[in-house]
Amino acid sequence: MKSLKKFLIIASVVAGCFTADAQHTYSGYFLDNYTYRYEMNPAFGNCRGFVSMPAIGNFNTAIRGNLHLSDIFYKSPDGGKTMLFTNPSISAAEAMSKFGNRNKIGTNNKINILSVGFKAFKGFNTITISASANLEASLPKAFFSLAKEGITNTTYDIKDMFANANAYATIALNHSHDIKQVPGLRIGASLKFLVGVGNLDMRFNEADLTLGENAWTARTNADIYASVTGMRFEMDTYTPEGPNGGRPREYVSGANLDDGFGINGFGLGFDLGAEYKWRDFRFSAAVLDLGFMNWGKTQWASTDGTQTFTTDAYTFSSNGDADNSFDNELDNMKDDLSKLYQLKDMGELSSRTRALAATLNFGVDYELPVYRNLHFGLLNSTRINGPYTWTQFRLSANVAPVKVFSADVNIAAGTYGVGFGWMLNLHAPGINLFLGMDHTLETLSKQFIPLNSNASFNFGLNFPF
Secondary structure (H helix, E strand, O other), X not given: OOHHHHHHHHHHHHHHHOOOOOOOOHHHOOOOOOOOHHHOOOOOOOOOOEEEOOOOOOEEEEEEEOOOHHHHEEEOOXXXXXXXXXXXXXXXXXXXXXXXXXXXXXXEEEEEEEEEEEEEOOEEEEEEEEEEEEEEEEEEHHHHHHHHHOOOOOEEEEEEEEEEEEEEEEEEEEEXXXXXXXOOEEEEEEEEEEEEEEEEEEEEEEEEEEEOOOOEEEEEEEEEEEEEOOEEEEEEEEOOOOOOOOOOEEEEEEEEEOOOOOOOEEEEEEEEEEEEEEOOEEEXXXXXXXXXXXEOXXXXXXXXXXXXXXXXXXXXXXXXXXXXXHHHHHHXXXXXXHHHHOOEEEEEEOOEEEXXXXXXXXXXXXXXXXXXXXXXXXXXXXXXXXXXXXXXXXXXXXXXXXXXXXXXXXXXXEOOEEEEEEEEEEEEOOEEEEEEEOOOOOOEOOOOOEOOOOEEEEEEEEEEO
């Protein structure tokens, strides 16, 4: 396997080795007796102490984005095999209508390995051991245009194509308490100790292509940083065709994991939050994941600045018998991408420090005076993470008709469109069981993969005391 294929395999393994992230179920932000509200705002405290069921106290998996599986894959007209959007039977107009100028997709999952909450020190406290991971990508429309149209156009300007994956374990200590000097005010904070497993940061900043008589003139700028124990880049040699192609050039074609995973970084993070009750309103604000991760030994591949060269990559043929036919388009895309950028192995960096992706939450909750068990909430959440930044507004109705049960329905709108969410929460004596979705599942593929890139699932079993 070569080029992007291996990088994506490594990214998937890194993201999957711990199914977790700073992913939260925002449907539960205002929900009465939802155990893990404190993870979205550390000022929120629980009425009772609790201990989680190991590994399933708070299981959360989600994907979000405006690039959907249904944009990439199509059913053949006869209902047979699934085709990539580059297949010539799909018109360029139809295929390109699915893509925006900036196409994002990310997977966020979460497992709390063990959580304990208790009242002490004049407030409420939690100790949480969890594992975290992210896998995100941002792709420009020009990338899909080049893959689809091949040599139809004479110029392509591909800018700002990014992918990032990371994984780390967390030990978090949280404390919240009321401020007696200011009635109605409650504050809280969390301290997080992070242990890094791996990070893969791919930055394809530029690929300015101009088609000549038989080949492309490429102006490229890209970097890949791989902070993964045991990972090494693979090299290959590219020999351009024709008299103007130049001499053979060695380039990074893929990567191997020879020694398995291991600890490769340490970091520190903070959550800060506040809640204020005024009459029938509750106002709340929080900032999550202020901090950094220092990754250890890092493999670096780069174009070493902006480079200009000639390449015959991306010359797809509509001839089904050709080596570069559309029947092999996916393999061609993966292999040609590494030839296109022709990264050099720049050696190993001793360490690399990166900021955590911070999240801001601002909420207002209104309790209905004529029926105190019903309240409405409006929440704005913004994740600040460079090219992967997103924001959303979520309007919810929350009801607790009896002491042992509460429920929530909500609608969200933001960077990734509109979605419908809900949560059910059973909190009887001795047991707490919740189930919810921030984005309700829509159509699934035969492999049970959501065709829409906005979906989530949250489940948890805990034991209050």
